[in-house]
Amino acid sequence: MNPFSAQRDQTIAALGETALLRHIRSWLGSATPPPPFGMGDDVSVLPPETFAPARGRVLITVDGVSWGQHFDAGASPQQAGRKLVNRNLSDIAAMGGVPGPAVCALQAGPDLRLDWLEGFTRGMAEACLGAGVALAGGDLAGADSGSFSSFLTLTGTAERPVPRTGSQPGDWIGVTGPLGGSILGRHLDFAPRLREGQWLAGCTEVVAMMDLSDGLGKDLPTFLTEETCALLDPAKIPLSPACRELAGRTGKNELAHALNDGEDHKLLFTLRIADGDGRGEEALTAFQNAYRKAIGTECRMIGRIAATSQPHEAGRLLQKGTHKPLGGSGFEHFINQR
Amino acid sequence: MNPFSAQRDQTIAALGETALLRHIRSWLGSATPPPPFGMGDDVSVLPPETFAPARGRVLITVDGVSWGQHFDAGASPQQAGRKLVNRNLSDIAAMGGVPGPAVCALQAGPDLRLDWLEGFTRGMAEACLGAGVALAGGDLAGADSGSFSSFLTLTGTAERPVPRTGSQPGDWIGVTGPLGGSILGRHLDFAPRLREGQWLAGCTEVVAMMDLSDGLGKDLPTFLTEETCALLDPAKIPLSPACRELAGRTGKNELAHALNDGEDHKLLFTLRIADGDGRGEEALTAFQNAYRKAIGTECRMIGRIAATSQPHEAGRLLQKGTHKPLGGSGFEHFINQR
Numbered sequence: 001m002n003p004f005s006a007q008r009d010q011t012i013a014a015l016g017e018t019a020l021l022r023h024i025r026s027w028l029g030s031a032t033p034p035p036p037f038g039m040g041d042d043v044s045v046l047p048p049e050t051f052a053p054a055r056g057r058v059l060i061t062v063d064g065v066s067w068g069q070h071f072d073a074g075a076s077p078q079q080a081g082r083k084l085v086n087r088n089l090s091d092i093a094a095m096g097g098v099p100g101p102a103v104c105a106l107q108a109g110p111d112l113r114l115d116w117l118e119g120f121t122r123g124m125a126e127a128c129l130g131a132g133v134a135l136a137g138g139d140l141a142g143a144d145s146g147s148f149s150s151f152l153t154l155t156g157t158a159e160r161p162v163p164r165t166g167s168q169p170g171d172w173i174g175v176t177g178p179l180g181g182s183i184l185g186r187h188l189d190f191a192p193r194l195r196e197g198q199w200l201a202g203c204t205e206v207v208a209m210m211d212l213s214d215g216l217g218k219d220l221p222t223f224l225t226e227e228t229c230a231l232l233d234p235a236k237i238p239l240s241p242a243c244r245e246l247a248g249r250t251g252k253n254e255l256a257h258a259l260n261d262g263e264d265h266k267l268l269f270t271l272r273i274a275d276g277d278g279r280g281e282e283a284l285t286a287f288q289n290a291y292r293k294a295i296g297t298e299c300r301m302i303g304r305i306a307a308t309s310q311p312h313e314a315g316r317l318l319q320k321g322t323h324k325p326l327g328g329s330g331f332e333h334f335i336n337q338r
Numbered sequence: 339m340n341p342f343s344a345q346r347d348q349t350i351a352a353l354g355e356t357a358l359l360r361h362i363r364s365w366l367g368s369a370t371p372p373p374p375f376g377m378g379d380d381v382s383v384l385p386p387e388t389f390a391p392a393r394g395r396v397l398i399t400v401d402g403v404s405w406g407q408h409f410d411a412g413a414s415p416q417q418a419g420r421k422l423v424n425r426n427l428s429d430i431a432a433m434g435g436v437p438g439p440a441v442c443a444l445q446a447g448p449d450l451r452l453d454w455l456e457g458f459t460r461g462m463a464e465a466c467l468g469a470g471v472a473l474a475g476g477d478l479a480g481a482d483s484g485s486f487s488s489f490l491t492l493t494g495t496a497e498r499p500v501p502r503t504g505s506q507p508g509d510w511i512g513v514t515g516p517l518g519g520s521i522l523g524r525h526l527d528f529a530p531r532l533r534e535g536q537w538l539a540g541c542t543e544v545v546a547m548m549d550l551s552d553g554l555g556k557d558l559p560t561f562l563t564e565e566t567c568a569l570l571d572p573a574k575i576p577l578s579p580a581c582r583e584l585a586g587r588t589g590k591n592e593l594a595h596a597l598n599d600g601e602d603h604k605l606l607f608t609l610r611i612a613d614g615d616g617r618g619e620e621a622l623t624a625f626q627n628a629y630r631k632a633i634g635t636e637c638r639m640i641g642r643i644a645a646t647s648q649p650h651e652a653g654r655l656l657q658k659g660t661h662k663p664l665g666g667s668g669f670e671h672f673i674n675q676r
Contacts, residue, residue, distance in 0.1 A: 035503070042432035043399035045499045050396060051389040058388055062443045063478045064489055094380035097492055105400045105443075105489040139400045139489070151443040151477070152398055154492035154564055161383045165373070210380055212626035276408050 002073050003108065003116040003148050012117060013110035015139060015198020024140075026056035027118050031125035032135045043136035046101055055098070056159035061091040064151035077116045079188040081123025083265070087213075089131050089192035090265045094211040095163075097156035099131050099194070102137035104152050109145040131194065151303065162209040162269070167223045169307040171207055171270040172284065172298050173230060176200075177267060179216060180243025180258035181208055187263040193320050197296050205287060209269040214215070217259040217317060217326070223270060223305070224315045231320040232303035240264075258328060259317070270305060340411050341454040341486050342447065346461035350455060351448035362478075364536040365456050369463035370473045382475035384439055392434070394497035399429040402489035409526065415454045417651040419461025425551075427469050427530035428603045433501075434539020435494035435533070437469050442476035442490050445636060447483040458488070469532065500539045500547040500607070505561045507645040509545055509608040510622060511568060512637050514538075517554060517604060518581025518596035525601040534605055539630050543625060547607040554599040554606070555655060555664070561608060561643070562653045569658040570641035578602075597655070597664060608643060 011018055025032060025039055034039045051058050055280060064084065065071060071080045085102075092099045104124070108117070128135050133154065141196055143149075177194045193211070198205045208223050216237075220230055238260050244262075245256040273283045284301065291299045291326055317326040343349055350358055364371060369612055375385060389396050402422065403409060409418045423440075430437045442462070448457070466473050472490065481487075514534045531549070538544045546561050554575075558568055572588045575596050583597075585592040611621045624640065629637045646652055655664040 009437070037566045041502050042429040043397045043494070043499075044437070045433070045496075045501075046396040046398060048391070048395060053386070053391070057383045057386060058475060060384060060441050060491070060493070062441045062475075063445055064445065064477065064479055066445065066479065066481060068482065074400040091380040093382070097381070103398055103491060105402055105491075106486075107404065107487060107489075113424070136398060137400075139402065141402055141404065143404060143487070144485070145408065147482070149445060149479075149481070149487070151400075151445075151489045153398070153441060153443075155398070156381070158383075161381075162381075166377050169342070234603075334351065 001076055001116060002144060003067060003077065003327070004028060004111045004146055005111055005113045006111065010112055010113050010115070011110060012108060012112045013116065019304070024121055027121040028125045028135055030074035031128040037136060037139045044103060046136060050100055050155065051135050057157065057161050059092060059095055059097045059156035059158055059161060060150055060153065061088055062153040063087045063091060064149055068151035070120045071103045074308045075188050076124030077119030078126070081120040082127040083188055084133070085127035085133070086192045087168050088152050088251070092156040092198035093153060093154070093192050093194045094156050094209055094267060095157035095161045095212060096197045097161065097207065099200065100155035100157060101129065101134045101136040102152050103136055104150060105141070106138060106150045107141045107143045108148045109143050111145045112148055131192070141227065159203065160201050162206060164208050164210050164222050167208045167228070167270040167305045168272070169228060169305055170275070171272050171305040172301050173200050173232070173303045173305065174271055174301050175212070175238065175266050176271050176299050177266040177297065178238040178240035178243070178274040179212065179241050179264050180254065180261045181246035182242065182261055184242040184246055184262040186242060189315040190239055190263070190265045190266065193267045196295055199291070200267065200269055203287070205273055206272050207270045207272050209267060212266050212268050213262060215260045216287045219268060220317055221315050226314050227307060228305050229308045229315065230303055230317045231318055232308045232326055233320045234326065236300060237300045267268070339414055339453060340543045341405055341415065341451055342449045342484055343451045344449065348451050348453070349448060350446060350450045350452055353444055353452065358478065362459055364672050365459040366463045366473055367532035367534070368469055369466040375472070375474060377475050379388065382441060384474060387435060388438055389495065393495035395495065395499050396436045397433055397435045397494035397496055398432060398491065399426055399665060400489055400491040400637060402487055403428060403435050404487035405485060405576045415457030416464070419458040420465040421526055422488055422490050423462050423465035426529045427491050427532060428549045428551070430492060430494040431530050431535035432547055432605060433494070433496050433499045434535045434547065435496035435499065437471050437535065438493035439474040439497060440466065440490055440492045441470045441474055443479070443482045444476060444487060445479045446486045449483045450486055469530070487530060496539065500544060500674070502546050502548050502560050502575030505546045505566070505608040505643050506610070507643055508613070508641050509610050509643040510601050511570070511641045511643065512602050512607050512609055512639050513550070513576065513639050515604040515635065516576035516581070517550065517602050518592065518599045519584035520577050520580065520599055520601040522580040522584055526600070528603045531605045532631055537629070538605065541625070543609050543611055545608045545610050547605060548601040550604050551600060553598045553600045557606060558635070558655055559653050564631050564652050565645060566643050566656045567646045567653065568641055570664055571646045571658045572664065573640060574640045576638045613652045
């Protein structure tokens with residue numbers, strides 16, 4: 001759906017800010033808490049128990065969606081609103097966190113359709129309610145005609161926030177689901193992996209974790225150092241049905257899509273399992289069985305972190321055995337405009 | 339300064355996201371904390387003492403600046419960066435809060451000049467460091483050429499957050515400084531009134547508080563209900579030198595500018611002082627003396643909240659004595675594009 005209209009009576013300019021805020025509050029419904037915790041003051045005041053020390057460390061993240069960058073007329077406004085919330089939830093999931101309250105900044109041209117904004121707001125509210133997120137406040141700002149963007153700042157808590165750093169040679173590399181081809185639709189309708197992230201953070205064997213937003217080829221190197229590389233078994237990288245379908249259309253090979261397509265939002269993690277007594281494989285299988293039992297899906301081990309003294313190998317994805325380079329650059333913001 | 343360039347080698351597109359993040363981190367310097375608290379992971383993890391219960395309630399607010407809306411080529415990039423931080427600090431001041439960590443979302447076209455972004459980031463860092471704000475993380479996103487906007491989410495704490503609600507007939511209406519004419523420069527270089535806000539929140543007589551961002555004529559009504567109005571003494575509304583200068587240029591009267599110009603960022607508050615024993619005026623003078631002694635400037639009482647049963651008076655600014663309507667609509671986003 002096109003978010004903009006040349007007929008002024010269909011747009012937000014017909015209402016002005018004060019009336020628009022009233023509408024937004026009603027569209028959000030129970031996703032925005034009643035005063036004094038909700039919208040309507042200079043800042044939002046959070047309930048005292050929000051960051052109680054027993055809940056662990058406080059997390060904060062910000063991510064946005066923009067017309068023409070993260071969605072287009074092929075997306076419904078509800079999908080765009082859900083995507084905004086789910087992108088942020090995925091970041092909280094990547095730390096093993098439990099989401100907390102959020103605030104939202106919205107920037108729109110005067111020609112934004114009122115019914116489009118209603119759909120966007122209701123989509124956002126739906127995703128917030130589903131994850132127990134209170135939309136505590138925000139900001140409305142004007143912009144040039146034909147432009148819309150919205151940024152959500154999401155808080156959270158985590159007993160053991162799992163960073164991206166700390167992986168060492170020998171650590172296994174795991175993913176929580178199949179990769180590739182998200183552009184065929186999943187990039188709009190993905191589920192943030194909160195339950196998976198919380199379960200993984202509860203396992204002391206899990207060293208590092210992140211969500212796959214820019215593609216395995218660009219994201220996995222953030223786990224690596226100047227002295228490590230990732231040795232992957234391409235046959236073990238799980239491919240989504242959309243990956244196969246997209247490869248059929250583009251003529252590129254499936255692995256290239258699994259490595260380079262962004263917005264998979266599966267979790268990538270490393271796992272440290274002692275090889276002592278030669279029982280490493282057994283412990284790994286036990287971990288995967290426990291994961292399947294808790295989550296109901298498979299987590300796949302796609303390779304291991306390895307030491308390297310070769311500058312051309314450091315920080316890279318290599319094929320296990322041959323050490324042939326794998327993967328491309330993933331998605332580079334500002335260079336590849338999405 | 340114009341933020342954009344057609345020469346690619348002067349722009350952020352010449353660097354790409356990864357290198358750009360490295361630059362931003364170095365420009366921020368000590369305004370961004372070292373890992374694990376700073377940039378570089380899926381989310382920012384805040385130091386455990388950030389929201390210690392002894393610090394009071396947790397505050398969160400978001401506000402942005404955009405090219406063409408909040409600043410233009412007449413602003414230096416440093417001014418634009420400082421303005422982003424100071425707008426948010428002013429909101430925390432309006433609650434009587436102490437600022438905490440922040441995250442920043444930045445959205446820019448590929449043609450954004452690298453030296454402009456450096457200036458903007460250094461301006462932001464300077465304002466953060468001045469207020470003790472740690473820039474804990476953020477997000478970089480692409481946008482159409484020729485566009486730049488940035489949203490800062492700022493946290494804080496307050497022992498007694500002062501809301502906008504609760505004013506009653508008889509309450510005095512005060513402002514912390516002179517109004518009007520901010521467009522002549524102060525809108526870029528204003529000081530957030532943190533010390534004033536904290537001092538006022540410490541006085542139990544202060545009932546409601548906000549910062550003047552859209553103009554007295556639009557902001558003061560948010561203190562009013564369907565049963566109250568504000569009776570103002572126009573002669574007591576303090577006029578800034580810029581207000582007089584601007585009125586000289588526009589030909590409008592000074593009071594109209596003091597009532598309708600936005601972005602003053604002075605604090606507006608109501609004060610409940612018992613009139614018992616006819617010593618109300620004495621107590622009011624004592625309050626103003628204590629304010630002068632603590633802050634070093636004057637706070638001015640410009641009128642009082644009054645009860646009204648007249649629907650055309652409710653929620654309005656009226657002249658004391660004559661009940662003649664005062665003030666206009668202030669700044670309406672989406673209708674008056676700034």
